[in-house]
Amino acid sequence: MAIDPNIVELINADIDGEISPEQKQELEAALAGNPAAQAMYTELSGLSSTLDELPDLDPPPHLKHAIMAAVPAAPPAARSDGHWIRSLFAAPALRYAGMFAAGALLTLSLVSSDQLSERAFTDVTGLVGTISSEVPDGPGIQITRIDRPEVAGRVSLRNSGPLLIVDFDLVSAGPVDIVASYSDQTVWFNGFAQLESPGASISAESGRVTMQIHGKRRYALFLRNASEREIAINLQFKSGDNVVYDTDVTYAQGADGG
Amino acid sequence: MNKPDDKELMERCVKGDRQAFETLLVRYEKPVYNAAYRMLHNADDARDVTQTVFLKVYENLDQYDPAHRFFSWVYRIALNESINWLKKSNRQQALDHDTADQGDGPEAMASDEQLGEGMEAALMRISSDYRAVIILKHVLGCSYIEISEVLDIPEKKVKSRLYTARQLLQERLTQQGLH
Numbered sequence: 001m002a003i004d005p006n007i008v009e010l011i012n013a014d015i016d017g018e019i020s021p022e023q024k025q026e027l028e029a030a031l032a033g034n035p036a037a038q039a040m041y042t043e044l045s046g047l048s049s050t051l052d053e054l055p056d057l058d059p060p061p062h063l064k065h066a067i068m069a070a071v072p073a074a075p076p077a078a079r080s081d082g083h084w085i086r087s088l089f090a091a092p093a094l095r096y097a098g099m100f101a102a103g104a105l106l107t108l109s110l111v112s113s114d115q116l117s118e119r120a121f122t123d124v125t126g127l128v129g130t131i132s133s134e135v136p137d138g139p140g141i142q143i144t145r146i147d148r149p150e151v152a153g154r155v156s157l158r159n160s161g162p163l164l165i166v167d168f169d170l171v172s173a174g175p176v177d178i179v180a181s182y183s184d185q186t187v188w189f190n191g192f193a194q195l196e197s198p199g200a201s202i203s204a205e206s207g208r209v210t211m212q213i214h215g216k217r218r219y220a221l222f223l224r225n226a227s228e229r230e231i232a233i234n235l236q237f238k239s240g241d242n243v244v245y246d247t248d249v250t251y252a253q254g255a256d257g258g
Numbered sequence: 259m260n261k262p263d264d265k266e267l268m269e270r271c272v273k274g275d276r277q278a279f280e281t282l283l284v285r286y287e288k289p290v291y292n293a294a295y296r297m298l299h300n301a302d303d304a305r306d307v308t309q310t311v312f313l314k315v316y317e318n319l320d321q322y323d324p325a326h327r328f329f330s331w332v333y334r335i336a337l338n339e340s341i342n343w344l345k346k347s348n349r350q351q352a353l354d355h356d357t358a359d360q361g362d363g364p365e366a367m368a369s370d371e372q373l374g375e376g377m378e379a380a381l382m383r384i385s386s387d388y389r390a391v392i393i394l395k396h397v398l399g400c401s402y403i404e405i406s407e408v409l410d411i412p413e414k415k416v417k418s419r420l421y422t423a424r425q426l427l428q429e430r431l432t433q434q435g436l437h
Contacts, residue, residue, distance in 0.1 A: 009421075012424075067313065
């Protein structure tokens with residue numbers, strides 16, 4: 001038997017906490033002699049409770065920093081260029097694929113290093129496209145996820161022939177130094193690329209490359225591993241003098257991703 | 259000292275006060291993220307939509323109408339962005355397909371956990387308009403009048419949409435053998 005629409009409305013109002021005392025009395029009187037309406041009340045109350053009890057989720061801890069890093073310093077009214085937001089909408093800062101596919105600004109820079117002068121470099125220009133999209137999980141790709149208040153995101157390691165590509169897709173609340181160290185002397189720094197943001201600070205010396213990030217950054221570090229031997233790279237993330245995260249990523253022989 | 263209200267923070271934001279914007283971000287990041295997650299059922303997408311929402315808020319600060327409450331503006335953007343995201347990724351259809359007929363049959367007794375998971379799946383199997391009104395009520399805790407303000411529809415329509423949404427959810431749960 002169909003339930004009076006007025007009773008249905010009262011049931012829903014009661015469940016939603018939007019019923020007046022007079023309506024509540026009216027509802028109670030209506031429910032008293034109406035098993036169908038009682039059943040509906042019970043059913044809707046249960047459904048409503050289940051919905052109310054869905055877990056409250058915490059956003060990723062780095063999200064606030066990523067948003068603040070993406071917000072320009074000047075308020076909208078003070079900016080002459082009103083188009084900045086369009087590109088951000090097209091590709092939120094934490095997901096890069098669309099923007100890079102569209103050919104966003106990309107800089108490739110090789111920096112001074114005590115290893116540069118005597119080594120034969122592989123031209124990494126063609127590999128810049130390898131960081132043009134989010135690195136997928138898969139064989140031959142080692143991914144480390146970082147979720148600390150100071151720095152969050154992911155680092156992946158893969159290879160293209162003798163080149164190891166360490167891809168940093170990170171966001172930090174403040175300046176964070178990343179120190180990549182490797183003990184194998186046959187491995188040397190072969191290049192560095194960054195996406196979108198200009199002005200990276202990087203230095204390379206024997207067995208160690210240091211980069212600084214602040215805000216959201218996407219870097220790729222290229223190391224030449226001519227022997228293609230197994231190599232472990234230690235990554236330390238430092239905020240000031242404090243090491244906030246320390247991990248090893250390892251290239252294993254035979255895990256050719258390129 | 260009393261915390262500044264949204265209106266005061268918005269006034270400061272318009273003048274270029276990033277700290278005020280950050281305060282609003284801290285205040286609304288979680289509800290916006292949860293709304294986006296419940297609309298999209300995907301943490302990565304919810305994260306990106308949340309980011310887009312706040313960037314859009316910042317970009318449109320000078321267009322904000324103080325006659326409306328801030329939360330209704332930001333929630334409306336969040337729901338619209340989520341719906342746009344679904345359209346762009348064409349996920350609604352896929353989700354409908356993926357979550358159909360997963361139940362063990364109507365005789366199965368569901369635990370609270372199963373019911374919660376089933377409800378999440380059922381939510382993704384109703385249209386985004388109905389999902390939005392459920393999220394506003396049950397995730398964001400809005401009243402009828404607040405929902406009316408966010409969705410810009412009459413209060414009477416809010417009530418009828420909520421009722422229909424619940425009926426649809428019940429049907430989906432029954433199909434999944436959870437009700």
